[in-house]
Amino acid sequence: MKCGLVAADGAVLHRETRPTPRVVVDARGGGRAVLEALLETVVELGQKAAADGHRVRAVGVVVPGIINAESGIVSAENLAWAGTPVLAELKAAIGDQHVILAHDVRAGGYAELRQGALIGTTNSLFLPLGTGIAAAMVVDGSLVSGDGYAGELGHTRFVNGEAAELCACGQWGCLETVASAAALARRYGVRSGRVVDGAREVLELLAQGDPDAEAVWKEALAALVDALVMYTTLVAPTRIAIGGGLVGAGETLLAPLREGVAARLTFQRKPEIVAAVLGEEAGCLGAALMAWDSITDESGEQTV
Amino acid sequence: MKCGLVAADGAVLHRETRPTPRVVVDARGGGRAVLEALLETVVELGQKAAADGHRVRAVGVVVPGIINAESGIVSAENLAWAGTPVLAELKAAIGDQHVILAHDVRAGGYAELRQGALIGTTNSLFLPLGTGIAAAMVVDGSLVSGDGYAGELGHTRFVNGEAAELCACGQWGCLETVASAAALARRYGVRSGRVVDGAREVLELLAQGDPDAEAVWKEALAALVDALVMYTTLVAPTRIAIGGGLVGAGETLLAPLREGVAARLTFQRKPEIVAAVLGEEAGCLGAALMAWDSITDESGEQTV
Numbered sequence: 001m002k003c004g005l006v007a008a009d010g011a012v013l014h015r016e017t018r019p020t021p022r023v024v025v026d027a028r029g030g031g032r033a034v035l036e037a038l039l040e041t042v043v044e045l046g047q048k049a050a051a052d053g054h055r056v057r058a059v060g061v062v063v064p065g066i067i068n069a070e071s072g073i074v075s076a077e078n079l080a081w082a083g084t085p086v087l088a089e090l091k092a093a094i095g096d097q098h099v100i101l102a103h104d105v106r107a108g109g110y111a112e113l114r115q116g117a118l119i120g121t122t123n124s125l126f127l128p129l130g131t132g133i134a135a136a137m138v139v140d141g142s143l144v145s146g147d148g149y150a151g152e153l154g155h156t157r158f159v160n161g162e163a164a165e166l167c168a169c170g171q172w173g174c175l176e177t178v179a180s181a182a183a184l185a186r187r188y189g190v191r192s193g194r195v196v197d198g199a200r201e202v203l204e205l206l207a208q209g210d211p212d213a214e215a216v217w218k219e220a221l222a223a224l225v226d227a228l229v230m231y232t233t234l235v236a237p238t239r240i241a242i243g244g245g246l247v248g249a250g251e252t253l254l255a256p257l258r259e260g261v262a263a264r265l266t267f268q269r270k271p272e273i274v275a276a277v278l279g280e281e282a283g284c285l286g287a288a289l290m291a292w293d294s295i296t297d298e299s300g301e302q303t304v
Numbered sequence: 305m306k307c308g309l310v311a312a313d314g315a316v317l318h319r320e321t322r323p324t325p326r327v328v329v330d331a332r333g334g335g336r337a338v339l340e341a342l343l344e345t346v347v348e349l350g351q352k353a354a355a356d357g358h359r360v361r362a363v364g365v366v367v368p369g370i371i372n373a374e375s376g377i378v379s380a381e382n383l384a385w386a387g388t389p390v391l392a393e394l395k396a397a398i399g400d401q402h403v404i405l406a407h408d409v410r411a412g413g414y415a416e417l418r419q420g421a422l423i424g425t426t427n428s429l430f431l432p433l434g435t436g437i438a439a440a441m442v443v444d445g446s447l448v449s450g451d452g453y454a455g456e457l458g459h460t461r462f463v464n465g466e467a468a469e470l471c472a473c474g475q476w477g478c479l480e481t482v483a484s485a486a487a488l489a490r491r492y493g494v495r496s497g498r499v500v501d502g503a504r505e506v507l508e509l510l511a512q513g514d515p516d517a518e519a520v521w522k523e524a525l526a527a528l529v530d531a532l533v534m535y536t537t538l539v540a541p542t543r544i545a546i547g548g549g550l551v552g553a554g555e556t557l558l559a560p561l562r563e564g565v566a567a568r569l570t571f572q573r574k575p576e577i578v579a580a581v582l583g584e585e586a587g588c589l590g591a592a593l594m595a596w597d598s599i600t601d602e603s604g605e606q607t608v
Contacts, residue, residue: 066571123450137538139448146427146444149540149573156534160464170570230460230534234441236453266474267370269453 002280003041005049006288008057010115014048015284020079031080038063038086039093046094058098060291061090062107062283064134067148072101077168100291106151107286108243108278109136110143114289116278117241124237126276127153128244129224133176139235153231154180158223175227179220181245187216203249221253225260232261232268243276250275306584307345309353310592312361314419318352319588324383335384342367342390343397350398362402364595365394366411366587368438371452376405381472404595410455411590412547412582413440414447418593420582421545429541430580431457432548433528437480443539457535458484462527479531483524485549491520507553525557529564536565536572547580554579 004015018041021033042059049056063086065076072087087101102110109126112118118126118138126136133154137144144150154176155169164173177183181199188202189195192212196202205213228240246253258273278285308319322345325337346363353360367390369380376391391405406414413430416422422430422442430440437458441448448454458480459473468477481487485503492506493499496516500506509517532544550557562577582589 123454135538139443139450139454140446142444144443144539146540147573150427150443150538152537152572155571156537157530171568226461231538233456233460234439234454234535234538235448236450264475267459268456269451 001037001041002284003045004284004288005045005052005054005056006285006292008292010285010289012281012285013054014045014052015281031082031084034079034081035084035086035089039089042090043093046097056097058100058291058295059090059094060100060102060107060287060289061086062102062104062287062290064104067101067103069101069145069148074101098291098295100287100294102287102290103134103148103151104283105134106136106143106145107284107290108276108282109138109286110290111278111282111286112136112241112243112276113138113143115285116282117274117276118239121237121239123235124239124241125231125235125271126241126243126282127228128276128282129180129242129246130244131180131182133180133244135231137235138237153227156227156230158226175223178223179227184216184220184246187219188212191216199245200248203246203252206249206252221256221260224257225264228257228261228271228273229264229268232265232271236269237271238269239272239274241274241276243279243282247275305341305345306588307349308588308592309349309356309358309360310589310596312596314589314593316585316589316592317358318349318356319585335386335388338383338385339388339390339393343393346394347397350401360401362404362595362599363394363398364404364406364411364591364593365390366406366408366591366594368408371405371407373405373449373452378405402595402599404591404598406591406594407438407452407455408587409438410440410447410449411588411594412580412586413442413590414594415582415586415590416440416545416547416580417442417447419589420586421578421580422543425541425543427539427541428543428545429535429539429575430545430547430586432580432586433484433546433550434548435484435486437484437548439535441539442541457531460531460534462530479527482527483531488520488524488550491523492516495520503549504552507550507556510553510556525560525564528561529568532561532565532575532577533568533572536569536575540573541575542573543576543578545578545580547583547586551579 001018001020005013007013021037046056063074065074067074074081074084074086090099105128112126118124122141124138135151135153137151155174157173158175159173159178165177166172167174167177184199184202185196202213206217254273305322305324309317311317325341350360367378369378371378378385378388378390394403416430422428426445428442439455439457441455459478461477462479463477463482469481470476471478471481488503488506489500506517510521558577
């Protein structure tokens with residue numbers, strides 16, 4: 001869990017990382033443990049802010065999953081939350097403070113839009129390629145919510161037929177089964193018979209000319225090009241910022257994406273494809289910026 | 305060209321249809337003839353309004369193609385317009401009247417949202433299946449523009465490999481090459497060796513159990529299901545209104561779309577799939593409603 005104290009101008013005054021409790025999905029207590037750790041973190045950060053002489057003006061909490069921003073109810077399989085009233089629990093824990101609850105990837109997109117690679121855009125996309133793939137869509141100047149459901153580009157289908165793999169979401173051939181960091185490592189292992197430590201190792205093998213690494217990388221690129229062409233045709237972004245662990249590959253990733261997309265587009269507006277700039281801090285910073293932007297009186301004091 | 309006079313409450317006071325001049329795309333004058341006919345129509349409707357004792361408060365003009373709403377410049381291949389300053393020409397023709405220029409399908413979506421099948425939705429889709437396929441996307445309460453480029457669902461790819469056909473847009477395997485009314489007629493002709501008069505005849509043959517009609521229909525349905533599942537995963541509509549000529553097929557179209565989409569969705573929010581209700585008038589009505597909504601003082605007088 002990444003957390004921090006952020007001033008009104010976006011300056012990070014304090015940051016820390018805390019372990020997420022191991023979730024035992026089968027056990028009913030798993031989701032509760034994560035929630036308790038979240039509440040404890042928010043309370044303790046408030047205490048730290050007070051000790052440092054700051055007044056907390058608003059609290060921004062971002063989580064994965066499907067978030068109903070109004071009711072504050074969250075379902076997130078990997079946290080063992082199913083209809084969990086996260087916002088109500090937060091309010092019970094920290095009293096009458098102003099709290100914003102949002103989606104982690106969309107918060108990352110918010111941060112990239114406000115202070116990162118998407119500054120100045122009104123139609124753009126933040127696409128972190130990490131363990132999973134979700135997207136933050138900026139459309140006509142606003143971040144799309146879709147009542148918490150929108151942006152699941154990683155779960156649109158880009159592989160058909162026998163090659164399609166079953167995704168954790170229950171669908172077949174999702175982008176995420178081919179082009180996420182987790183998929184790269186898994187597919188390299190299946191293809192080569194060798195277990196790797198993660199996508200980072202696949203990228204190292206790719207740099208060394210390993211043919212299995214090249215094969216799974218090419219398939220990932222092809223699916224990503226398909227996804228970006230589809231997104232461009234439907235939503236017309238002027239800029240696409242790729243984030244997540246895979247963007248560590250730099251031009252090895254970005255150059256073929258640019259070439260592949262440019263070769264496919266005909267009448268569409270051509271987007272710039274760039275690297276996101278805020279890295280792992282994007283979600284945390286976005287949470288704070290969303291919290292700040294949700295209060296009207298920005299008097300320059302600190303928020304979590 | 306469909307046109308009319310519409311009161312502030314959406315009541316259609318007068319409607320008429322005028323022929324679009326035949327466009328000779330090779331000849332430079334083709335686009336000009338269409339533009340002249342458009343200007344003449346707007347001027348004459350204004351005269352008719354005045355003769356009937358109405359004051360025109362605003363003019364809404366909707367056209368196909370890629371429309372920059374701010375500059376009023378339009379590119380539309382089938383009208384032989386390429387960077388044509390439609391808004392400036394309109395303003396020169398009718399003086400200082402308030403004019404709105406918009407996309408025809410998005411205007412149809414606007415009408416369905418205000419007075420039709422999408423009333424009360426904040427995330428929804430209007431998808432007319434006509435000669436071509438374009439979409440009007442309602443996201444978080446607003447109709448998406450994407451600077452005039454968004455909504456080209458008909459030009460996202462849903463057929464891969466050797467079966468993919470070249471689309472008029474220059475891409476391969478677009479939804480429009482399989483599931484538009486024009487595609488149904490063309491594909492039936494290729495498959496059966498018999499020329500048909502249009503999609504309507506294919507639907508009649510389908511009702512009679514013609515196996516070639518069944519084959520092209522099934523392929524169209526499969527591509528549409530793919531497209532709707534993708535759209536639902538990415539943008540999370542609560543309702544999808546199918547319009548255009550093909551919706552004349554009624555439950556023959558809608559029932560398999562509902563079943564196909566429901567069978568594919570897992571974690572996504574399930575959209576209602578319904579028929580659009582405003583028919584061919586949607587674009588014309590939407591133009592008027594957009595024009596009315598663009599002026600703040602709605603005093604109840606008539607607009608074109």
